[in-house]
Amino acid sequence: MSEREEECAIGGDILEEIISHVPLVDLVSANSVASSWRSAISTSLLRLNTVKPWLMLHSQSTRSPSAVTTLAYDPRSHLWMEVQQPSSSSNSSSSIHYFSLLRSSPSSLLYMLSASRFAFSMDPLHLNWEVAAPPIGWRPDPVVAAVGNHIVVAGSGAYCGIQDDDTIPPLEIYDTTTGTWEWCDSMPTELMDSAASTWLSVAADQNKMYVSVKRSGVTYSFDPRTKTWCGPYNVRGDDVESVFFSVIGCGGKGMIVVGLRGEAEDVRSVVMWELLVETEGRRDEWEMPFQLVEKLKGESEYMPSIHLNVMGDFVFVHNPLEAREVVVYEVKEGACRWGSVTAAALDRDSCRFRNLVVSCSNVTLPYLERARNSTLLTRNKTHAF
Known part of the structure; x- marks a missing residue:
């Protein structure tokens, strides 16, 4: 010794x-x-x-140069931190210039898309970015998902009144290993009718992308290797009528579905299911405690939608109108453990004038050792989850 x-x-x-x-x-x-x-x-x-998945909140200025402040929450330590990104003026390959609105989809993928550039990051703290040529067709509000070595961009420019249907393929696939785009000429009609992320929820695992209509729950799967669609699937089971809005995510053991019961002006409950989507076999169902539903609503009773991020056994749900409050639940061995966290460092009023993006990441100790050049600043302790 x-x-x-x-x-x-x-x-x-x-x-x-x-x-x-x-x-x-x-x-x-x-x-x-x-x-x-x-x-x-x-x-x-x-x-x-x-080690537990980290929740990431990215607050982007809507004014040039579109700077981003990133807060990270570690559920293991009940700790908020600020992630200091490398300067965009540095020569580091990790530096990034924010040239458009930052977006996330699903869970760990961050991206920016303009008519001339496409940039994306799947790095846990998003310190490293890749920049590529944009898809052939311009889509103002596409559905985007990372599936294995592919990034799928789906949606119709015609939906937004920009181009005719024939000018843009409904779906394009970027191969991260070759840096090339491929077309796919097919997309289910039910998805084409709502071909924008505003109306569609997307989830992905290593093999497939799942796309669900938020209002109806009708869901399809897409395999980028074979360019084939399967479905439709019913992910709401017997709750088709009582649930007016639902979103999906891929968890450790299957698909997670979170739905709103009632109506936007009077949400009666928030329910979550875990299921095997392609067999439509429901495994478990949980209902969010009433006090957490009230936290999600915030100051307003109006809650027309929710956003969902899933990583492993952890599920993060927030109301885009009150994004400072995030409900967290851990699904483990058939049981659901509920809690919530508040991003106190985000000012409620200023959030209304910024682009707020939520993601989650698997941040490990070896990764933090490799990312020593990124400064993590402790902000504050929160109540234990």
């Missing part, structure tokens, strides 16, 4: 228990103290307080 390791002789279960209360971002430096500490950190993260 080295002299330094002798000075850090505390170990075993005691050290692992202490580590379980240390924020993940602070374990970056602790992991280099000694080999015994590295072993204890690894064991503690595996057994006591596991």
Whole structure:
């Protein structure tokens, strides 16, 4: 044992228990103290307080140069942090110039799209971006999803009154390994009738993209490798009539569906299902506690829609009209654990004049060690989830 390791002789279960209360971002430096500490950190993260997906809030100025402030929430540590992005004037490959509105879809993918450029990031803290040529057809409000090594951009320019149907393929696929675009000439009629992200919810796993009509719940799947659609699927089960709005996401064991019951002016409840979409087999159903529904509504009783982000066993739901409040639930072994977090650092009034984008990411200790050049600033503790 080295002299330094002798000075850090505390170990075993005691050290692992202490580590379980240390924020993940602070374990970056602790992991280099000694080999015994590295072993204890690894064991503690595996057994006591596991790494959980981070919630990311990106607040973008609507004025040039469209600067973005990113806040990250770590549910494991109950801690908000600010992510300092590399300067866009640097020569680093990670730097990015925000040339259009920032968007997310689904969960971990951030992108910007203009008539001349397409930029995207799937990096956990979005420190690294790739810039590519844009799709052949211009779509003001497309459905976008990352499926394996492909990024799918779907939607019709004709829907927005810009071009005729024949001038834009309904769907284009970007291959991230070759940097090339491919066309797909087919899209279900029910989706083409609502071919914009305003009306469609999208989810993706490593093999397929799932697209669901938010008002009806009618859902289809698309395989970018074979360019084939399957469906329609009924993801609402017996709640087709009582649910007026629903969104989808891909979780660790299947599809997550979150729906609003009642009507926009009087949301009676928020319900969540976990199911196997292609067999339409419902696994479990949970109803959001009343006090959390009230938090989602915020100051207004009007809640016409919700946004959903899913990563593993964690589900993040927010009301786009009151985006500072996020309901979090963890689905594990058939049980649902509910909670909520508030982004106190975001001023309620200023949010109304900024583009606010929500995403989530798997941020691991090895990733944080590689991203040392990014400064994470602790903001405040929140109540435990």
